[in-house]
Structure formats: structure tokens, C-alpha cells
Amino acid sequence: MKEILRILERDARTTPQQIATRTGKSLSQVKRAIKKAEGDRTILKYKTVINWDRVGEEQVWALVEVKVVPQRDVGFDAIAERIYRFPEARSVYLVSGTYDLAVLVVGSTMQEVAGFVSQKLAPLESVQGTVTHFLLKRYKEDGEILGVEERPKRVPLMP
Amino acid sequence: MNPEGSPISRRVREVSPSGIRRFFDLLASMEGVISLGVGEPDFVTPWRIREAGIYSLERGYTSYTSNYGLLELREELASYLAGRYGISYDPHRELLITVGVSEGIDLALRAVLDPGDEVIIHDPSYVSYVPCTVLAGGVFVPVPTNIENDFRVRAQDIEKRITPKTKAILLGYPNNPTGAVMDREELVKIAQVAQRHNLLVISDEVYDRLVYGVEHTCFASLPGMKERTILLSGFSKAYAMTGWRIGYAAAREEIIEAMMKIHQYTMMCAPTMGQMAALEALRAGDADVEQMVAEYDQRRRIMVKGLNDIGLTCFEPRGAFYTFPSIKGTGLSSEEFAERLLLEDKVAVVPGSTFGQCGEGYIRCCYATSLVEIEEALERMARFVKRHQAR
Numbered sequence: 001m002k003e004i005l006r007i008l009e010r011d012a013r014t015t016p017q018q019i020a021t022r023t024g025k026s027l028s029q030v031k032r033a034i035k036k037a038e039g040d041r042t043i044l045k046y047k048t049v050i051n052w053d054r055v056g057e058e059q060v061w062a063l064v065e066v067k068v069v070p071q072r073d074v075g076f077d078a079i080a081e082r083i084y085r086f087p088e089a090r091s092v093y094l095v096s097g098t099y100d101l102a103v104l105v106v107g108s109t110m111q112e113v114a115g116f117v118s119q120k121l122a123p124l125e126s127v128q129g130t131v132t133h134f135l136l137k138r139y140k141e142d143g144e145i146l147g148v149e150e151r152p153k154r155v156p157l158m159p
Numbered sequence: 160m161n162p163e164g165s166p167i168s169r170r171v172r173e174v175s176p177s178g179i180r181r182f183f184d185l186l187a188s189m190e191g192v193i194s195l196g197v198g199e200p201d202f203v204t205p206w207r208i209r210e211a212g213i214y215s216l217e218r219g220y221t222s223y224t225s226n227y228g229l230l231e232l233r234e235e236l237a238s239y240l241a242g243r244y245g246i247s248y249d250p251h252r253e254l255l256i257t258v259g260v261s262e263g264i265d266l267a268l269r270a271v272l273d274p275g276d277e278v279i280i281h282d283p284s285y286v287s288y289v290p291c292t293v294l295a296g297g298v299f300v301p302v303p304t305n306i307e308n309d310f311r312v313r314a315q316d317i318e319k320r321i322t323p324k325t326k327a328i329l330l331g332y333p334n335n336p337t338g339a340v341m342d343r344e345e346l347v348k349i350a351q352v353a354q355r356h357n358l359l360v361i362s363d364e365v366y367d368r369l370v371y372g373v374e375h376t377c378f379a380s381l382p383g384m385k386e387r388t389i390l391l392s393g394f395s396k397a398y399a400m401t402g403w404r405i406g407y408a409a410a411r412e413e414i415i416e417a418m419m420k421i422h423q424y425t426m427m428c429a430p431t432m433g434q435m436a437a438l439e440a441l442r443a444g445d446a447d448v449e450q451m452v453a454e455y456d457q458r459r460r461i462m463v464k465g466l467n468d469i470g471l472t473c474f475e476p477r478g479a480f481y482t483f484p485s486i487k488g489t490g491l492s493s494e495e496f497a498e499r500l501l502l503e504d505k506v507a508v509v510p511g512s513t514f515g516q517c518g519e520g521y522i523r524c525c526y527a528t529s530l531v532e533i534e535e536a537l538e539r540m541a542r543f544v545k546r547h548q549a550r
Contacts, residue, residue, distance in 0.1 A: 021464050022458075022461055154201070156197065157194065157197065159198055159286040159335075159509060
């Protein structure tokens with residue numbers, strides 16, 4: 001199962017037939033495994049990693065540190081839920097260190113992101129404070145290096 | 160001048176030129192060729208290893224090392240071999256860092272052969288074994304291997320070819336070009352043969368880490384074999400470090416000292432930067448190796464299935480990164496096949512005959528290339544085979 005997931009994580013477009021050949025499993029085994037993984041939310045969804053800079057799409061990303069007061073019984077989960085339900089919050093993580101929640105916020109302008117932080121995030125009851133870091137440049141996304149990498153040439157024939 | 164009036168020594172003239180030389184000329188003028196003809200990983204050396212090489216330069220490690228190689232590297236290697244195969248080598252006297260396994264083969268043969276000594280070598284085998292034997296003044300005695308036995312060499316076939324002049328058996332498994340892996344029982348039998356006839360075994364195990372679903376047996380780890388074996392291996396294949404040129408030899412002191420004698424006068428030492436990088440590879444490269452092996456394994460399955468679907472039947476190779484399909488159905492010789500495939504459909508493969516007479520009728524296809532290229536190459540080969548079978 002893990003092998004199938006690893007293949008799909010790297011390339012979601014790999015067909016069940018290709019996966020079957022690569023893993024030495026039967027086509028029906030692979031289809032069953034994928035169906036099961038989709039059913040139990042092991043596979044959350046299939047998406048594409050895009051370099052939006054290439055098409056001139058303005059996107060503003062910010063990593064927001066959020067310091068919160070944990071609540072009785074629910075700890076950080078309740079406040080995390082309040083935050084992750086906003087579509088602007090692309091990713092939400094509980095982290096160790098000097099702050100508690102790391103929230104990746106995406107908007108189309110800086111104002112939009114700033115507005116979200118100041119009007120939605122910061123005023124939440126248990127939020128003690130926020131620090132917003134705007135992303136200036138993306139070098140690597142989801143394991144993919146964004147710049148064009150030179151591919152060294154190999155000698156085409158070698159015993 | 161010799162009687163023939165040639166400036167070149169008889170010994171060198173005796174060595175036949177590489178069968179794939181002329182393919183280089185063809186390739187030089189062609190565009191859009193997909194190559195399944197290489198003998199190296201398509202991965203770039205893992206970054207942590209490259210970074211260690213760079214860092215060694217920054218710190219100024221730019222001078223010679225000991226002729227034997229960096230002691231630190233030999234120590235790490237000794238513990239690696241002890242951990243992986245349970246053989247203990249003294250890092251001070253029983254290990255030598257070489258310039259790739261290629262140098263190791265040359266050193267081993269030159270260190271042990273007297274003129275006329277015979278070396279038993281399986282056919283097909285890696286291209287340098289026979290020439291290096293000849294250059295060392297030895298005589299090579301081929302042992303045929305074949306598809307019926309998945310290109311594994313049999314102890315009984317070796318034993319039949321032993322004469323009073325036999326000095327050594329040379330083994331290269333996991334095998335280039337076939338991808339064959341020896342099983343332990345047969346190796347034990349070969350060990351018994353070596354014992355009975357008092358022979359050395361030179362074992363090139365550079366592909367030891369690249370095995371799929373089977374376990375590699377290190378020849379030197381067999382009972383009583385450490386004393387008889389010259390174990391040759393290196394970093395090129397497992398760690399994708401072909402260009403760094405770092406290999407090693409492990410054997411008993413007397414032999415390593417003899418090999419070092421030649422090495423110190425011809426090579427001095429292996430490149431220092433490469434040795435520093437190899438040290439990092441041993442210390443922290445395991446995860447990278449596992450990842451690459453998993454990747455090769457998937458490509459292997461695609462290649463084997465693809466070739467069999469086309470009608471180029473091949474056995475399931477369990478090691479290295481080669482498949483060795485039969486092309487006999489096309490009626491072409493392996494050289495003709497490789498040349499026409501290159502010219503007509505732009506896929507480069509290596510004719511099996513390059514690796515010995517028993518390789519005739521086969522081609523070597525390397526799957527250490529991207530999946531996209533493998534799939535495209537298989538499509539082109541399918542077209543090619545279809546055309547040539549129709550004739």
C-alpha cells in the first residue's frame with residue numbers, strides 16, 4: 001500500500017496499470033488499494049504543484065505565527081479549528097517553540113492577507129498575538145525546486 | 160621497434176578494441192536519441208555527499224592521502240563490511256582505496272598473475288576483465304553462462320576448465336551486462352572448487368547494493384574464503400558516484416600490499432575529494448541508496464514487462480540495473496540490431512557480443528534512466544521489432 005501511495009504522491013497521474021507494472025501487483029489489487037485509500041481519506045485529493053510566477057499570477061503568501069492560550073479539555077484543537085475553517089488559511093500546524101500555531105495564509109494582495117490577519121485571526125478570543133512573515137521568494141515547493149536546473153549530460157554509451 | 164615495425168607493444172595490440180567504439184561516432188552526429196546504453200545511475204550524487212566533497216575543498220583537503228587511502232575512510236569501510244557482511248578486515252593492512260573498481264581489477268590481476276597464468280572468467284562479463292587479464296600477461300579462460308541458467312555461472316563448469324596453470328577465478332555478480340545474481344548455494348560450491356584447487360577468487364561486487372527481492376552474498380564472507388578472495392567494490396553504482404572514481408579492494412595483507420605497490424607507483428592515491436565524499440556516503444548515505452534502489456526496482460519491472468511484451472524475451476534480472484533480452488527472433492546479430500535500432504528508431508543499447516561470445520543474440524538495456532524515457536524507448540523498440548519481424 002505504502003509503495004502505491006509513494007508513487008501517487010510523486011505523480012498523481014500515474015495510472016493504475018502503470019502502478020501495477022512498477023510494483024509487480026495485479027491491476028485489480030492496485031485499483032482496490034487506491035479505492036480504499038480514497039474512501040478512508042488516506043488519499044485526501046489529487047492536485048498539481050504550479051509555479052504561478054510563470055504566468056504572472058500575483059499571489060501573496062504569509063507564514064503567520066499565532067500565539068494562543070490553550071483551552072480546557074480541547075487544548076489547541078478548538079482554536080485551530082476556528083482558524084482552519086477560513087479558506088484563506090492554506091495550512092495550519094501546531095508547532096513547538098515560541099509560538100503555537102503556524103498558519104500559512106494565501107491572498108491575492110498584501111492588503112488582503114493583512115486584513116485577514118488583523119480582522120479574523122488576531123481578534124480571536126484565545127489568540128494572544130501574531131507575527132506575520134510575508135514570503136518574498138519561493139525556492140522549493142513540495143520537494144520541487146522552482147528554478148530551472150541544469151541537467152548534466154551523460155555519455156550516451158558506456159559499457 | 161619490434162619485428163612487426165609497430166610502435167605499439169604486442170601486448171597492447173593483442174587487446175581488441177572496444178566493440179562499441181564505432182557507436183560513439185554514430186551517436187555524435189545524431190539528435191533525439193534515447194539511451195539505454197549507459198552503465199551508470201541517472202541520479203546525480205545525493206546532495207549530502209556532494210556537499211561533503213565541496214566542504215572538504217573549502218577546508219583545504221587538496222593534498223595526497225596515504226597510498227592506501229584515507230585511514231578514516233578505511234576504518235569506516237572496515238566497520239561497514241563487518242556490519243553488512245560479517246567479515247573483518249584490518250583497515251591498516253587489508254584495505255586499499257582505488258580509483259574505481261576498474262583500477263582494482265587491474266591491480267588485482269597484475270598483482271597475482273605471472274605470464275601464462277590462467278584466469279577463469281564467466282562469459283558474458285564486464286568488458287575490462289579480459290583485456291586487463293591480457294595486459295597483466297595472463298590468459299583468460301571463458302566459462303559460458305546462458306539463459307537457461309539465468310546467466311549464473313556454475314561451479315561444475317568452472318571446475319572443468321581448471322588446469323595446472325589456473326591461478327584465479329574472476330566473478331562479477333550482480334552482473335553487468337545480464338543483471339544476474341548468484342545464489343548462495345552455488346557460491347559455496349565455487350568456494351569449494353577454489354579450495355580444492357588452491358585458487359584465488361577475484362570478486363567484483365560493485366553492484367552489491369543493487370539487488371531486488373534477493374540477498375547478495377559477499378564471496379569473501381563464505382567460510383574460509385576471506386583468505387582466498389580479493390573483494391573489489393566501490394561507490395559508483397550504489398551512491399551514484401561514477402565520476403568521483405572511488406573504489407576499494409579488500410584482501411589479506413600480502414595481496415593488498417602487492418596491489419598497493421603497483422598503485423603507489425602508478426596512481427599514488429585515489430582523489431582526496433572523492434575519498435572525503437565517500438566517507439560521507441558510508442556514514443549517512445544509506446537512506447539515499449534505499450530510495451534509489453526502490454526507484455530502480457520499479458523501472459526494472461516496467462522494462463522487463465515492456466521487453467517481454469514486445470517479444471524481446473528476457474529473464475527477470477535480480478541485480479544491477481540491466482536487462483538482457485534476447486533478440487534472436489529478429490534474425491539480426493546483436494551488433495546489427497543495436498546499430499539499426501540506433502539509426503532507425505534512435506534508441507541506444509549495447510550489443511551483448513561486446514561482453515563475450517555468449518552475449519551474442521542479446522542486447523543490454525540499462526534501466527537507470529527516467530520512466531518517461533524508458534516508456535518512450537520501449538515504444539520505439541516495439542515499432543522496430545515489429546518491422547524486423549515482418550521481414
